[in-house]
Amino acid sequence: MSLLTGKLPAELLARLLSRVVRRDPRVLLGPTLGEDAALIDLGDRVLVAKADPVTFATDRIGWYAVHVNANDVACMGARPAWFLATILLPQGAPEALAEEVFAQIESACEALDVTLVGGHTEVTYGLERPIVAGAMLAEVAAGRIVRNEAARPGDHLILTKGIAIEGTALLARDAADELRRRGFGEASLERACALLDRPGISVVREALLACDTAPVHAMHDPTEGGLATALHEVSAASGLVAEVQAEAVTVLPETAELCRALALDPLGLLASGSLLIAVAEEDCERVRAALSKADISAACLGRLIEGTEGVIIDERGRRRDIPHFRRDELGRFLESLGTTGARG
Numbered sequence: 001m002s003l004l005t006g007k008l009p010a011e012l013l014a015r016l017l018s019r020v021v022r023r024d025p026r027v028l029l030g031p032t033l034g035e036d037a038a039l040i041d042l043g044d045r046v047l048v049a050k051a052d053p054v055t056f057a058t059d060r061i062g063w064y065a066v067h068v069n070a071n072d073v074a075c076m077g078a079r080p081a082w083f084l085a086t087i088l089l090p091q092g093a094p095e096a097l098a099e100e101v102f103a104q105i106e107s108a109c110e111a112l113d114v115t116l117v118g119g120h121t122e123v124t125y126g127l128e129r130p131i132v133a134g135a136m137l138a139e140v141a142a143g144r145i146v147r148n149e150a151a152r153p154g155d156h157l158i159l160t161k162g163i164a165i166e167g168t169a170l171l172a173r174d175a176a177d178e179l180r181r182r183g184f185g186e187a188s189l190e191r192a193c194a195l196l197d198r199p200g201i202s203v204v205r206e207a208l209l210a211c212d213t214a215p216v217h218a219m220h221d222p223t224e225g226g227l228a229t230a231l232h233e234v235s236a237a238s239g240l241v242a243e244v245q246a247e248a249v250t251v252l253p254e255t256a257e258l259c260r261a262l263a264l265d266p267l268g269l270l271a272s273g274s275l276l277i278a279v280a281e282e283d284c285e286r287v288r289a290a291l292s293k294a295d296i297s298a299a300c301l302g303r304l305i306e307g308t309e310g311v312i313i314d315e316r317g318r319r320r321d322i323p324h325f326r327r328d329e330l331g332r333f334l335e336s337l338g339t340t341g342a343r344g
Contacts, residue, residue, distance in 0.1 A: 005335060006327040007224050010236070034148050034237025036072035036220065037136075045139045048078040053133035056170070060196070061132050062087075062104030067202050068223070068272060069136035070112050074207035075219040075275070077146035078138035080112055085119040085134050090127035101130060112204060144211060148237035148278075151218035156284040157242060157301040158277040160206050160291060161199050162250030163227050164266055165273030167330045168258050169196040174334060175262070182261045192254040195273070203275040206296045210275075213290040214283035222271035224328040229268065230276050231310055231322055242310040242322065244302040262333055268325035278304060 007013075010033060017031050028046065029039040037050035050072040054064045062085070070080040085105055089097060098121070109116050114136070124131075172179065172192035179189060203221050210216050218238060222230035227249065231242045251259075251266045259266045277298075279287055284300055291298040302313075310322040 004327050004331075006331045009326065010232075029147065032237065034220075034233040034235070036075040036148075039076065039145060039147075041142075042139065044141075046142050046145060048073050048076050048138040048140055049135065050137075051133065051135040053131060055131050056129075058170075058173075059100075060104055061130055062101040063108045064201075065132040065134035066105055066108035066112065066114065066136075069134040070114065071201075071203045071207075071221045071272065073136045073138045074204040075146065075221055076138075076140070077144045077207070077211050077216065077219070078140035079208060080114050080136050080138050080204060082117045082137040083109055083114050083134060084117060084137075085132055087119065087121045088124040088127060088131040088133075089122070090129060091123055091125060093123065093130070097130065101132065105132075112202070146211065146216050146219050148218040148220060148234050149239075151234060151238035151240055151278045151304050152280070153240060153304060153306050154281055155217050155240075155278040155304045156281050157244070157303060158210075158279065158284060158287060158291075158298050159227070159248075159250065159301050160203065160275040160277070160296055160298045161273055162252045162255075162297065162299075163222065163274050164255050164269035164271040165195045165199060165252065166201050166223075167226070167270035167328070168192050168252060168255040169194075170270065170330060171258055171262070171333070172254075175337060178337060179258065179261055184258065184261045188254060188257055192258060195252070195254060199273060201273040203273065205294070206275050206291055206298075207277075209290055209294055209296075210277050210279075210287050213287050214279055216277060216279055216287075218276075218278035220276045222274050222276060224270055224331075225325045226266070226268040226271045226328065227274065227276070228323050229325055229328075230271070232324065234276065234278070234304075235310055238304065240304040241307040242302060243305050244310070244312045244322065246312050246314040248299050248301045250297070250299050259329075264329040264333060265323065265325075266329075267323060269329040
């Protein structure tokens with residue numbers, strides 16, 4: 001079967017990961033479906049390590065690379081600390097492009113108080129656009145680690161900000177002409193593009209705040225495949241499934257309008273900028289209140305339960321399975337226009 005752009009199918013990835021041998025007993029968590037980063041025992045501290053590339057064409061590729069890697073580290077309960085970047089530039093690229101990517105990386109690192117510690121740069125044969133492959137490192141006390149496998153039956157699920165910040169902004173930037181053709185107004189385009197910065201795609205602040213407020217059992221940032229895929233990934237890690245109230249899922253107004261125009265499902269649209277948090281029922285309102293005090297909106301979606309398939313319940317009590325998306329709605333749509341839209 002030919003592979004589509006985006007993440008590998010979960011079944012293929014699970015098969016590949018099953019062959020990985022843990023040769024060092026200090027590896028507490030290696031490559032695993034549904035977990036955001038690796039964990040390595042350093043004695044009194046645990047090293048958190050994450051690698052993620054940015055492969056789509058964007059004028060902010062260095063900025064993206066820092067934030068998407070920082071998000072996954074923060075989802076493990078750690079404060080991002082050290083960043084490495086492999087920067088691949090196409091033949092013939094101007095020196096100004098290298099300068100710009102470096103400036104973006106440094107700007108994002110400064111915003112998160114992260115130090116750029118190394119990486120690699122080269123001009124690469126056959127590339128049509130730049131690629132930045134990032135790696136983020138952090139250290140955390142063992143007692144603060146958050147692993148999705150630790151989610152418990154009855155845990156409440158909190159979603160911050162709403163969906164789908166990143167997918168909406170990217171489509172507004174990369175498919176603007178098509179959106180205009182379908183009646184999407186200039187004011188709506190401007191608001192959608194601005195989502196990249198406000199509320200933004202970083203979830204570091206809310207992840208660390210949640211961990212400071214109450215025991216967090218699981219955290220995951222919905223990325224490719226949107227909220228639906230994030231819920232399935234938490235289920236894969238924890239052995240539980242989500243029971244979600246449809247009216248509790250905050251779909252940003254710009255996202256709703258854009259998805260109607262392009263006939264997309266917001267549940268499967270790239271959703272960086274939202275954070276999914278699982279806490280005990282008695283801690284849910286305390287975490288929501290702390291987030292609200294920090295001007296971070298948060299809604300309780302539902303809960304984790306035992307079962308075999310997550311469900312969405314609408315306002316009439318009708319139940320339907322949480323959809324599975326073989327690929328992100330953004331990538332599917334942009335490819336239909338002949339534009340590459342995978343983030344990697």
